[in-house]
Amino acid sequence: MAGTAAGGARRNRLAPYLLIAPGIVWLLVFFVAPILTLAQTSVEGHGAPWWDGYQRALSNYGTHFFRSFRYSLAATVLALVLGYPLSYVIAFRAGRLKNLLLGLVVLPFFTTFLVRTFAWKTILNDGGPAAWLLQQLHLLSPNGRLLDTTLAVVGGLTYNFLPFMILPIYVSLEKIDRRLVEAAEDLYSTPLGAFRKVVLPLSMPGVFAGSLLTFIPAAGDFINAQLLGGPNQQMIGTVIQNQFLEVRDYSLASALSFVLMVVITLGVVAYARVLGTEELA
């Protein structure tokens, strides 16, 4: 009897480790190992000193880094401005339509990212519907264009990552206890006051998660810049892809990837500090 009890206790002690083991193995194989390989590649100078890749990454590609962060920041802000009201409506006002609306948000995922971006190429074409409409409204000059512009790239990023903003915000809004809003109103808060003091603060974890899920992949994206942008709209992701596949300068490409990772990590930590979300800061 005693033996079984002890065995049970041992099993209980082991249980947490067994539960996280698959996750740890997965991380080791698919995250740690590739990162180490990448790190090793980034310091292979091929005759040049080991920091050669980093030196070239930092001295020649500043424009691309700044452009990437500018574009992905713009896309994140736009996605927030578009996504928050939509999430709010779905969570609080949609009633029976809630599931339908949520389904519509997720619907684009049924087609691949690439096909959707190609579709935007057709829509934004010089002779396409969007350019025609804007020209009729005199919002776009007759010689103006939408495709291969900054607007198209930022628009494409916003469109492609919008669901990643909407879903976390929706979840955090959905979790809010409605009685808190009712209590605020009982205590003579205006609807706006109740939103500002109750709903908004409680939805901040969603905003935080949504911003990260939009900003991080957008900063490293290369498809949107490649398909919807011109040569002056190329982002750091395009450079990395190009250095890996076209030029085959692996140490520069790996160094660029590392610089991008470090900058994003620092940015995220700073953002977490400012926003003060407990779980991360």
Place this chain on the structure above:
Amino acid sequence: MSTRHSDQRDDEIHQLLRQAVSRRGFLTRTALGAGGLALGASFLAACGGKEGGGAAGGGSAGKTLRISNWPLYIDQKSIADFQAATGIQAEYTEDINDNAEFFAKIDEPLKRGQSIDRDIVVLTDWMAGRMIQLGYLAPLDDSKFPNRVNLVDNLKSVTWDNGRVYTVPWLSGMTGIGYNPKKTGRELTSINDIFDPKFKGQVTMLTEMRDTIGLVMLSQGKDPSTATSADVTAAAARIKKARESGQIRKFTGNDYAEDLAAGNIAAAIAWSGDIQGLAADNPDLRWIAPTEGAMLWSDNMMIPKTSDRPDLAMAWINYVYDPAHSAQIVAEAPYLSPVKGTGEELAKIAPDLASSSLVNPPDDLRARLHVFRGLTDEEDTEFNRIFQDAIGA
């Protein structure tokens, strides 16, 4: 013009193409190639049973021939005709948009000796040389290639594939300027027209370094067949300035054709035979060899060493080396055929085209054609770095 005369001129053109890879480049490559071949051999030994069975026992029966080629590079009927004539099913995919981009897709599997699901790929001279040097190709089986006699004399051997063991040309072509007269409002004649501020944001250039740098070098009075680092830097500087000013809308692979047909751009650095294929969408489009000169190149058919149906591939290669079949292809993809007698066959089915400068360049045009110098691996990397910086990628 007499046939003999035209053959002699073909000799001159092909003489140029033969030098596409320099002797020096070839020597360094052969040394590397030996290592590649050794690797290939050990791979073959490792899975000898399977490979052997496929080659010896006619294991290709009932299998489909899979070909990768560039867009706008064949007529509508040849594949069906080939299937009817030989009973071989063929799957023709236009998935090569840019040499380096395509190479990046097939490099890893070929290095590991895995199938790329292709039995024939068509790549430009310099890339074909790299494929041989890396040991990625299976030699052509001459016993299944009686039409080899139709290969024009001067392309029978090139520096990067001595005796044409691994490759034969698909078609040769020129790089010049394609434009839409409706959008330019005038005829174009010079490479400098691409830089005309009137066409700001309405021109594209190619991501193929040799095409774009070569053409811009010609505009600066430099000869791409003797390109130096300084020449490339000067050409890249002109491209970079134009790119930064917004003159150049995009750097593209073969997909420039879509932009040209859709009317998104007024002019593009373009390949000579593509425009006819676009005529269905936009009959106004034109292609010119600029007064300063144009680039000349060949694309070559080759069989990846991991193909398990090389006999089907040989059947296709032999089929297109029949002058009548080559003429049928050239009738819709007007490039320069490497197959003897194609001119006569073309005169029967498309008399207008047979005298066109696209398939039969006149003397003054031939004199303006240049082949980019063969580069060593170090030069290739250096020139590419300069070029990638210029195009902002």
